[in-house]
Structures are given as C-alpha cells and as structure tokens.
Amino acid sequence: MALDNWFQNWHPTFFQQPLHHDPIHNSTGKRLKNPTNLLPIYFSLNLLGSEHKNLKGPSKVDAHFPTEWKSKELPFHNFKDDLPGEEYDYSLPLRLSSQPNEHYSSPHVDSSTFEKSIYTKKHHNTDETYEDHHKLKALEITGPFKTWYRWKTLDFAYPSLLERSKAIAKGDFVVENNLPLGIEVYKDRIFMSMPKWKPGVPVTLAQLPRVPKEESPPLMPYPNWDWHSEKSCDLITSVFRMKTDICGRLWVLDSGKISITTEEAKQHCPPKLLIFDLETDELLDKYIFDNSFVKEDSLYSNIIVDLRQGDCHDAYAYMADVWRFGIVVFRLADHHAWRITDHLFYPDPLAASYQLHHLKFEWMDGIFGMALSPEGDFHEDRILYFHPMSSFREFYVKTSYLRSDGDHDDGDAFKIMGESRGPQGHASSSVMNQDGILFYNLVSRDSIGCWDSRKPYKRENLGVVARSRQTLVFPNDIRLDQDKKQSMWIITNRLPYYLIEGLDISRINFRVMSAYTDEAIKGTICDPNVHNKSTYLEPPIDEDCY
Template identity: 35%
Template sequence: MGVEKVGDRLFITVPRRRYGIPSTLNYVDLTTDSNTRSPALRPYPSLREGSSLVSVYRTRADECGRLWMVDTGRLEIPDNHQQVQPPAIVVFDLNTDRELFRYQFKSSDIPAENTPTGLASITIDTKSGCDTAHAYVPDLTTYGIIVYSLRDNDSWRISHSYFHFNPIAGNLNIAGQSFQWSDGIFSLTIKKTEDRCDTAYFHPLISTHEFAVSTCLLNNRTASSDSDYWTRYSIVGERGPNSQSTMHAHDAETNVMFYAEVGRDAFSCWNTAKPLTPSNVEILAKDAIRLSYPSDLHITDGEVWLMANSLPRFGYARLDTNEYNFFIYRANIRDAIYGTTCSGR
C-alpha cells in the first residue's frame, strides 16, 4: 500500500486486510535487491521486533533520522474486523532501527469505532526543529485531522467541511470494478516557505479539488475556537474531471505538485506558481493496468516514487496470482516534467 525510499532502503507497507500477512512494515535493500524484478520483502526492523505493529498503511521519514507511521491497531478482515490494540503513532530511529516511542491517540481523537480504518497516512512538519516537530494524521473515515505535538507529547483533533468527500465525485471505475466511495481527507503535503508558517495542501480522495491552510493554524490547538477559524482555509482550485487522487507531494526544487490519480489511473503534475485549473494539470503517465490504483507517492533525492496496487480488484474481486499486481516506479523529477506545463517553460 505504501512506498518510501530512505537511503538504501525502500520501505513497503502491507496493511492487514486479509489473513496470512506476517509483517505489515517491510523493506527492500536497494544495494542488493535493486536488480531483482520481484524481490522478497524483509520485515522491519525484524520479524520479532515488528510483531508489535498490527497494521500500517504508509510511512514518512523526517530530516531527523526518524521513520513515522500510524499503526491502526486494527485487523480489517472482511466480516471480521478486530481492534487488536489502540491506534497509535509509532516512530523508529533509522540509525539504530529501534522503536523510539509509541503515542496512543486519546479517546477525543477517535470519535467512532471505525475511525482507525481511516488513519492511512501521516505528514511530518519539522520546521520548528526536530524536538518540536508536529505530525498531521488525516482521518478519511470520520473526516478530521489529528495533530500531534512532539514537544508536548499531546494531540488534538480539528474539523472542517473541506475534509469531507464530494458526493459528485464518488463514482469510480478502477481495475474493471465500478463502485462508489466516500473517503474524505486523504493526503496532506507541505509547501515550505521562508516565513514562519508553511502552507499545508490537502484533498479528500473523493474530490477533484485542492485546499490549503497555514501550518500555524494546524499547530495552534485552540485555533478552532476562533470565530474566523472556518474562513482561514482556502480552496486552491480544481484538477479536472475524474482526477480523484490518493497521495500527493510538493517538490520544493521545482515548485511542482505531483498526484497519484486513481480516477484516471495516472501520475500527474501541477506547477504551483500557476492557478490550479484542469489546463495546468498534466498527465505524465497513464496505464489502466500498471497504474491501476496508485496508492502512494513520495519525493526524495530529486526523484518521485510511486506505487500502484490494483486495490479495487483485491477488495471486490480476486487477484490473479499469476500476474503482477503490485508495481513500484521511480522517476527523475526534472526529466519527468521536461517540456510539460509543469516545467514552467
């Protein structure tokens, strides 16, 4: 489900949505496995030490040598969901491969029994320093953001109508399956600035719009009580028909936002110096089979990494084990956008 390159390791997550998954957090050693077409996944940090994790959807490393994730604590076996342990933020030290800490969410962060199923991504903000970092956890199921303060070792939940899904965008046709989803806020990425506050861009999965808010507002636990709180969010623009997206990421070097589009089986871009309109969004790659349900997208070292996993076929039909069902791609960012509307040329 999730993919992230950190140094010579490629972290790959496998949420426990079926029986028979020995490890939810894994990696591939790029120094030894990069030439293997379908390398075996290695449990992280080991099979024994990783057994404390129940189900992880995506990871994010920060500039401080730490690997962050949300362990939903939930087995999502069809017709047999089980909350094995409370959902929590878990952080590993990438230098020692030891767990640094686990922060269990408060009851006020988790408004419903099914909320943990929607804690599928995490974004880390280290602008104020490694010891004062914040983590942002979108809740796509019950429509909120959980903000965690490392300095205070505390969390709070915020709400806004922009976190909800758009029913007009709810019809999907992916991997030969037609269905309706109602996933709300799914991805949040940070566009860094020279000011004290950065800009957090976010969108629901079931929407074709992009929204934005200051990270200073997210980091202020009392901001939601201000009379003008609701007006401090903005609509950035719209990407175009069928452009529903899972994850997205902003590249500071090129000022380009990249999207993993499930609605069009595509990988697309938008130069954030331009208005967000359909004409300013360019599809860089599109394939109904090999880019079916692109589930994660991450930028590191001038490259964008993308995973596609045919999730709807897995959920509504059966995977053909004689075919490749999971694909991981990487692209040099400048090469990918060269000559497109995203390059600024």
C-alpha cells in the first residue's frame, strides 16, 4: 500500500524539551503535508484508552514541568526484569506475583435478582477506601493489581433459560465469539463492552456490580435488553469503548460495524455517540456522525471526554478512527463536530510486527491511545497525549487546537515526545491521573507501563508497575475511577489469540483488575520522589528507530 512517501519524511526522533517549560513550545518536529490515504492492510487490533480529569478542582501539582522538584533524598536504582525469555530493562522494581485467593467464594446470584437496586449509592466514611468499606477480597494478586472478576467464557443474564436456549439455537448467541474489550467504572458499577468482531454477540454493552458476588457472573445488558438489536440503527450496534464524566453521564461510542473480522464485515449503521444519564439510565443525547467522517474501513474505537471547571454543558468528546487515522471532535453545547487528521495519527511500518508469546502477526492500527493532562493552576490549556497502536512513540497536542472548529492546518500543532518506548513497545489504551502520571498497557510485554510527566519522556524514565505472563496477557483497556483514593482499572482479554487461533475455553481468558495509582508507582521511576543524577536530563537529539 501507499507507505512510501509519508514515512520516509518521518519526524526527527527526539526533541529538546527544557526542564522548566511547557513541552508545547520546545519541539523541532516538522509537519508533513497531508499523506496519501492509507487503507489498513492487516487485521487490526482495536484497543484504547482515555483520560481522567482532576475531579477535585485545580491540581496541587504541576503535572507537566514544575519549577521546583521535591524530595530529592531517595536514591534511584536500576532493577532488571529477570523473567524467563524476556530482555527488557525497565529500570525499576517489578513487584510481580500471581497468587490466587483460595478463600474466595460466593453463592451464585440468579440473573433475575440483578436489579438496579444493587447500585444504590452507599454513604460511608470518606477516608475509608471502597475496598475496605465493602471488605472485598481479591481472586488474585499481580503486583499492585487485584483481580475482581475472571471468566473462561462470557454469558449474559437472559430473562430465562428458555430465552437463552432460543438465542443459541438461532445463532444469536455464540459463546466462543464473545470477547470483552472496553471497561469503565462509575460509583458502584462496572461497564464492559463486547464489540461485534464475529456473529453471535447478543449484547455489546453490559454492566456488573462493583462489589463481586461471584467469580464469573453473567453480564447484564446496559441499559436493558431492548437496546441491543441490529434491527434498528436507533439502538446500540457495536461498542468498543465508553467514558463516564463527573456529571453522571456515560458517553457511548457506537462504531456501527458488525462481523468485523469476517467476510461479511460491514458498516451496519453509521457511527454514533450516545449519552446516558447514569442516575436514571435514560438516553440524554445522541449524535450521528456526518457521512464525511465515515471513510472506507473507518473504525471508531476510542473516546475521551474533556470538561473544564466542572461545567457539564461545555463538554467535548475526542473520538479516534483507528483504521482511517483521524479524530472527530464533538462539542456538546451546539452538537457541532469536525474531523482532524495528521500524519502522526498513522501507524509506523517499523512497528507493524507483533509477537505475543508464540504468536507472530502484523497489524497496521493508527491513532488509538489518548490521555488528557489534568486541569491545574499552571496551565489553562490541557494536553492530549496520544499514540497509534502500531507505534513505539508518544505524541501530544494542545487541546485548544483540537477544540477550535476553524482550519486545522498548523504544521507545528502535533509534536513528538522524546524517545521511543523501545522494541515491542506497543501500547493500547492510556490514562493520566490527577497527579500527572501516565499509565498505559504494554500489550506485547504483558505489562502496565507508567511515566511521570514531570520528567523527560525517555526510556530511563518509563517504568513498569506490573507484569505477568499469566494474568496480564494482552491488557486491552485502562480507565480511572473517580474515588478519592483513585484506582486504575484494566481488562485483559488475549485478543490476538481470539482473532488468530481461537481461545482455549478451558482456561481463564478475561480478567477485570484494579490497582491504586499512588501505591502502584511507589518506589518506581514514576514516583515523583524517585530520581537519579540523569533523570531530568533531556535525551540526546539523535536517530532512534526504536
């Protein structure tokens, strides 16, 4: 395909980023002219991440480049990962374990009792964590992560066994074709998406209680069964990801595509954005994408929401087209939307080859992971950090540029961040917490990575908070909750196995896990208190293919 012209003029691989300045004003990257449209040439992985805003008002910490560094006492040490068959030096302690909780048990809960009443808001001591208040016990421990749910295969809370049997007989429910991909958490609920990669996926958006009642429960359709049908484009068709906001709304990005990995793949309905009220589960708003935003093979697979100062009306959604390399910006106030493209949204051919354990494959996924910097006193603007899935690099842009509905022809708006993540540095979804720590899923390394945005973006400063070849195989999505003691939530799903050779339904394939963000980074290079003599030195300006 047409990969020749745009990638030979690729940006210089490093940029100077003085310690005490906003990174936006310190780049030597040059923008290419509009590249030739590039169609996806391989099966593509569609995984993504999102942002989390500072829910408590302006940040007490400048999450970008503060003028004063604190706590210089702690020494910095290099820790080498000695897992068999791996050769990555992450320069931090890896607290890795996979320890099942043998005492975990709970009775089966019939789906008919799965009512909204289980999500009733609980009032409790604000200094007490959610886990402590509900006396939760994890199924497994993987470093700082705890496993709350796990499945060999998914099932759904049908109204009756007869309805379930009918769905199976008609091919509406094919057990092995259902795979969870996106995750979101709001108060007492966990939301999961099941895109329609293959036929036989009856529900594309579901919910679970945050307090587990059993290890592998059936999923309850959100908002109810009536919303899940391919008979009308007014209903929910195929969801990859969704995002909650502080105003109690669930923003659902419906790709409209079905049977994506089969010869019958089609754009069954136009992509649309649905906004639900999480207090009533009623639809608040809907936006159907303009035809000009839907290219051949478009796949809208990730969404993040940008609010400022708690203004629920002045909200923007950024939605990524992973296969046709664009971002659609939607402004809630007047339902106006526009599409933005840039060559940095494209996949890097040098990063198209993947290896996950024994599987080797090639994907050409474009812009995928997106994370917003927190609001703060030091910067009125927010920064969108982003990366294509098939890339080892991170990029950024001012959100003021995205939020402007004028011409988007500024050749210097989109920038390259420092060094690459190195070989097999593919990242899917990403989030940045209220303290300016970026977390991202390293899908080719069975790991969760991190970066403290106070420090230059270079491999020495890129940490790993957890890693496991058993419990963290292909961490697909990552989100942040809105608790006072904030947690990151991930879902792992072994997606390449599902797409290439099929899942082994005799083993655990899917997990929902969480970790407190402050505890996860403690003692790693992502901890603001950890540094060495070269931590704050900018990387040299040199060629860095990996």
